[in-house]
Amino acid sequence: MTMAHIEPVALNPTALPRDPSGPSAARKATVAAFIEAERRNAKRQVLINRALAAGFGVFVIAVWAIATMGGFVHALIIPTPMDTFWATGRVMSADYFWPNAWVTLQEIFWGFLIGALAGVILGIGVAMFGPVRATLYPYLVALQAPPKIVLAPIFITWFGFDMASKIAISVVMCFFPMFLNTLTGLSSVDPNAVKLMRSLTASRWQTFRYLLLPNALPIMMAGVKLCWTLAVLGVIVGEFVGASAGIGYLIYAMNFQLDIAGVFSLIILLSLFTLVIYNLIEAFEARIIFWSQL
Amino acid sequence: MTQSLIQGQNLSKVYGTATGPLVALDDVSFHIEEGEFISLVGPSGCGKSTLLSILGGLEAKTEGTLVVGGKHHDAPRADIGMMFQTSVLFPWRSIRENVRLPGLILGLDKRQQAQRSEELLDMVGLNGFGDRYPGELSGGMRQRVGLARLLAHDPRMLLMDEPFGALDEFTRETMNLELLRIWEKTRKTVIFVTHNIGEAVFLSDRVFVMTPRPGRLEGIVEIDLPRPRTTAMMRDPRYSELVFEIRRMLGVDH
Numbered sequence: 001m002t003m004a005h006i007e008p009v010a011l012n013p014t015a016l017p018r019d020p021s022g023p024s025a026a027r028k029a030t031v032a033a034f035i036e037a038e039r040r041n042a043k044r045q046v047l048i049n050r051a052l053a054a055g056f057g058v059f060v061i062a063v064w065a066i067a068t069m070g071g072f073v074h075a076l077i078i079p080t081p082m083d084t085f086w087a088t089g090r091v092m093s094a095d096y097f098w099p100n101a102w103v104t105l106q107e108i109f110w111g112f113l114i115g116a117l118a119g120v121i122l123g124i125g126v127a128m129f130g131p132v133r134a135t136l137y138p139y140l141v142a143l144q145a146p147p148k149i150v151l152a153p154i155f156i157t158w159f160g161f162d163m164a165s166k167i168a169i170s171v172v173m174c175f176f177p178m179f180l181n182t183l184t185g186l187s188s189v190d191p192n193a194v195k196l197m198r199s200l201t202a203s204r205w206q207t208f209r210y211l212l213l214p215n216a217l218p219i220m221m222a223g224v225k226l227c228w229t230l231a232v233l234g235v236i237v238g239e240f241v242g243a244s245a246g247i248g249y250l251i252y253a254m255n256f257q258l259d260i261a262g263v264f265s266l267i268i269l270l271s272l273f274t275l276v277i278y279n280l281i282e283a284f285e286a287r288i289i290f291w292s293q294l
Numbered sequence: 295m296t297q298s299l300i301q302g303q304n305l306s307k308v309y310g311t312a313t314g315p316l317v318a319l320d321d322v323s324f325h326i327e328e329g330e331f332i333s334l335v336g337p338s339g340c341g342k343s344t345l346l347s348i349l350g351g352l353e354a355k356t357e358g359t360l361v362v363g364g365k366h367h368d369a370p371r372a373d374i375g376m377m378f379q380t381s382v383l384f385p386w387r388s389i390r391e392n393v394r395l396p397g398l399i400l401g402l403d404k405r406q407q408a409q410r411s412e413e414l415l416d417m418v419g420l421n422g423f424g425d426r427y428p429g430e431l432s433g434g435m436r437q438r439v440g441l442a443r444l445l446a447h448d449p450r451m452l453l454m455d456e457p458f459g460a461l462d463e464f465t466r467e468t469m470n471l472e473l474l475r476i477w478e479k480t481r482k483t484v485i486f487v488t489h490n491i492g493e494a495v496f497l498s499d500r501v502f503v504m505t506p507r508p509g510r511l512e513g514i515v516e517i518d519l520p521r522p523r524t525t526a527m528m529r530d531p532r533y534s535e536l537v538f539e540i541r542r543m544l545g546v547d548h
């Protein structure tokens with residue numbers, strides 16, 4: 001290989017001069033003022049966002065009020081906001097409310113707990129043990145195919161009109177997302193992390209305990225939230241199909257008696273309850289997967 | 295003749311793929327002595343990671359014999375530490391807890407490990423970062439943690455697969471100097487994968503030059519630059535000669 005001769009360039013680097021006393025007081029004040037302004041801007045943005053959300057809520061209620069009180073929609077189809085408000089008080093102070101709410105509460109609790117636990121246990125089993133996967137996985141997925149609501153009448157036949165049938169429907173509804181999210185969470189791991197654990201001669205249990213399980217938590221928590229709303233849905237569907245107590249049963253009965261305001265108030269109460277628990281789950285999630293915000 | 299720490303004889307690795315068998319490693323033989331700094335260099339796909347995985351006991355060889363420390367080698371060993379291109383820190387463990395992971399897995403003495411993890415964090419320049427979490431650190435800092443964790447259980451051999459390959463030029467050079475400093479002190483056996491020829495020459499006692507399709511060990515280049523190495527040696531004519539020798543073996547220059 002031949003190279004053309006190139007004259008060496010005389011290097012004469014010069015560093016730019018710097019004030020040894022550092023930034024002046026005026027400059028520092030400018031920077032401080034800038035940071036303060038940024039902080040105020042961020043605060044204002046938070047307030048604006050909240051105002052937007054609240055404003056939209058007010059708008060929806062206003063439309064609701066105008067549509068119903070202005071006579072555009074009949075009160076038998078949609079009650080006015082005021083009627084709904086008074087109905088909520090009436091329903092909550094009625095002596096039939098709390099025993100029925102208690103029944104629904106227990107059904108949801110057991111449905112959610114059993115469904116979520118079964119999902120986690122089977123998810124771990126299928127993810128960690130080859131024979132379990134081979135045996136069960138096809139059936140677990142196949143079970144997912146029919147819309148589970150079709151099981152409601154059958155479960156009522158099998159387990160009767162009481163809580164057991166509602167819990168069974170709830171379990172069947174909320175099991176699958178928990179199962180799938182556990183399985184997905186345990187499977188979506190950085191292959192290099194697995195290699196690292198293997199290179200450290202970690203046992204299967206150690207790999208599960210120190211790597212796979214914590215790594216799966218974010219996806220599993222998403223499953224828990226899904227599982228929660230589906231557990232509520234399962235119970236209410238069950239109570240619609242056949243029950244002698246529960247919030248779903250009350251909604252069904254009130255609807256039949258054309259007490260639409262009562263129905264609305266129950267729906268609102270049920271939604272509030274679901275939402276409060278949902279937010280509790282989210283708060284719990286933020287605590288146990290604190291690292292996702294880092 | 296004393297026995298080498300690592301002896302590979304006619305090592306091959308064939309992967310079964312959808313398009314038929316793929317020879318990732320073809321009849322590779324070598325000896326590595328205790329305390330040597332070896333680099334594997336070559337274009338991507340030449341089998342560097344495959345060879346390193348076999349040396350780490352993570353991957354089974356298809357043919358040949360591999361003896362490490364006098365024993366046939368086919369499973370991970372606690373005295374071999376591995377490091378990868380990504381730092382693979384666990385984001386739910388603090389920096390300190392990450393460095394203590396090997397000790398935890400291997401059931402080493404807790405008090406001693408606690409002290410050692412602080413010393414190691416000191417050594418890699420992360421004093422005071424023990425309570426932070428990986429998500430709060432830059433890429434360079436994370437690889438420093440990876441380096442501290444690599445040394446936590448005091449392994450005899452360090453297998454490093456492009457450990458600084460994802461870092462920027464400046465950080466990578468700093469990390470190389472750091473690694474050399476640690477190696478000078480501990481004289482562990484290091485096998486370092488890179489596709490940067492200059493880096494390989496600068497760091498190593500010997501450079502294993504590998505070529506792809508199939509993955510072969512093209513030759514071994516003895517690096518006779520004096521120790522300890524300094525960045526000034528990169529201006530040494532001998533350094534350039536060695537770099538060009540390796541480029542020639544790889545067929546980069548014609």
Ligand SMILES: Nc1ncnc2c1ncn2[C@@H]1O[C@H](COP(=O)(O)OP(=O)(O)O)[C@@H](O)[C@H]1O
Nearest residue numbers: 309311316318337338339340341342343344345
């Ligand atoms: N698990 C695997 N299955 C199939 N082929 C693989 C696998 N791992 C690596 N290979 C192939 O083997 C060859 C060597 O790969 P690798 O050792 O990763 O090379 P390098 O690290 O030098 O880039 C490549 O052609 C790659 O596609």
Ligand SMILES: [Mg+2]
Nearest residue numbers: 342343344455
């Ligand atoms: Mg590689």
